[in-house]
Amino acid sequence: MPLGLRLARLTLDSPGYTAEDLTPAVLGLIRRQRLTNGVVTLYAASPGTAVVLIEYEPELLKDLEELIASLGGRSPVVSEALLGKEASAPVVRGSLETGRFKNFVFIDLSRSPGEKEVVAVLEGVFEGG
Template sequence: MKVITERITVSTRGFNDIIDITGEVESVVKKHQVKNGNVTVFVSGSTAGVTTIEYEPGLLKDLPEAFERIAPMGRRYHHDSRWGDDNGYAHVRASILGASLTVPFSDGKLLLGTWQQIVVVDFDNRPRTRNLVIQIIGE
């Protein structure tokens, strides 16, 4: 069994920016020629998350709107009072979404659904460079 760890970076605009990273993850798996296993994608930081969606215009609007209902930007959070950075909502959203995702692969191909893509969602209130850890476990 092999364990391979790589890092990639993505530039985001913040404010619910949704970046499709499926191609980058596929490239890392293919590069290392591991046939079967799992790949984990982890975003470092507490104001972004990783998930899968159908990367299409409707969902690119629906997902941020859903998070706005759950943890709205326009209210005060205790975190804002402590640090003064006015991104408490981003921390709450990222905690709900989660910082990592594991996808199985077989014969070197991710076992995603037909319309399923891997995305990183940056909730912060400013543009960021996000560091992602891609870890492959397999043979």
């Protein structure tokens, strides 16, 4: 089966300094694009933003925020360097394999509301072509 590559853009209306679970949107992309086996990579394209794989749970996100602050990450630029701009997970038989309780989470480290963008790269075998 030939391998393919598809790109999609996710546009988020962010209030600034927030976290949002992207997993439902990623599952929708996998379904619509008919990716059966491969990998999904999300890249936080907007300045001051990050994408991580973490449990989407308020207390854990608060712990992450405190850790970033303790490492000197009060600046969005430093914080995005600490967290990373991208995260990847495999897709096996059409199912996203992020691990137990792990979600793709978009983190806006800026204090600026507005549209923020995440680029999704789907690589692998697509049903029907």
